[in-house]
Amino acid sequence: MNPTPLNEEIVLDPKRYIVSETDKKGKITFCNDYFIEVCGYSKEELIGKPHSIIRHPDMPKVVFKLLWETISQGKNINAVVKNLAKDGRYYWIFTEFESRRDTDTGEIIGYHAARKSISKHVIEIIAGLYAELLEIEKMEDIVASEKYLVNFLKDKGDDIEFANIMEEIHRFY
Numbered sequence: 001m002n003p004t005p006l007n008e009e010i011v012l013d014p015k016r017y018i019v020s021e022t023d024k025k026g027k028i029t030f031c032n033d034y035f036i037e038v039c040g041y042s043k044e045e046l047i048g049k050p051h052s053i054i055r056h057p058d059m060p061k062v063v064f065k066l067l068w069e070t071i072s073q074g075k076n077i078n079a080v081v082k083n084l085a086k087d088g089r090y091y092w093i094f095t096e097f098e099s100r101r102d103t104d105t106g107e108i109i110g111y112h113a114a115r116k117s118i119s120k121h122v123i124e125i126i127a128g129l130y131a132e133l134l135e136i137e138k139m140e141d142i143v144a145s146e147k148y149l150v151n152f153l154k155d156k157g158d159d160i161e162f163a164n165i166m167e168e169i170h171r172f173y
């Protein structure tokens with residue numbers, strides 16, 4: 001069971017990356033020291049667990065839907081994510097997701113994520129957008145929240161690809 005979220009933010013070191021790797025299903029196969037330090041779980045508690053162990057309830061479902069749709073096709077994607085630490089505190093990060101491939105066959109064998117801290121300004125904008133998406137998911141469904149997200153991006157420009165959504169948000173503000 002995840003802990004009850006506390007309304008307290010973990011201040012991140014802007015110079016350090018929080019890194020993890022998963023298998024094809026999203027089970028954690030590797031995490032670096034800073035990952036462990038920030039989330040508060042031990043390596044033993046993390047390895048082999050689904051990555052959703054640090055999922056924060058403020059995250060809308062549609063973000064993970066688009067994440068999985070993109071990386072499972074072998075495309076990279078960036079996303080702003082709010083995570084939940086073991087003690088219930090939270091931290092916002094900008095995450096670069098990539099697929100890991102078998103060097104011989106080229107087949108996807110898992111995924112890699114490298115995360116860095118982001119500015120307060122971007123957090124405020126994304127937190128507002130995510131709150132709206134979450135509300136839509138509660139009142140309606142994920143189809144409606146995806147539609148909202150696509151329209152939000154259409155307002156920003158014509159040729160924005162779904163896979164680049166977060167990068168575009170980052171760039172526009």
Ligand SMILES: Cc1cc2nc3c(=O)[nH]c(=O)nc-3n(C[C@H](O)[C@H](O)[C@H](O)COP(=O)(O)O)c2cc1C
Nearest residue numbers: 021022026051052054055056064081083111112113
């Ligand atoms: C490499 C990789 C890293 C991930 N990192 C996170 C993360 O930091 N936080 C998170 O909530 N989900 C992360 N996910 C997504 C989870 O696998 C999962 O889709 C998400 O937590 C939503 O959980 P649910 O699908 O059980 O609702 C990651 C997935 C992959 C492939």
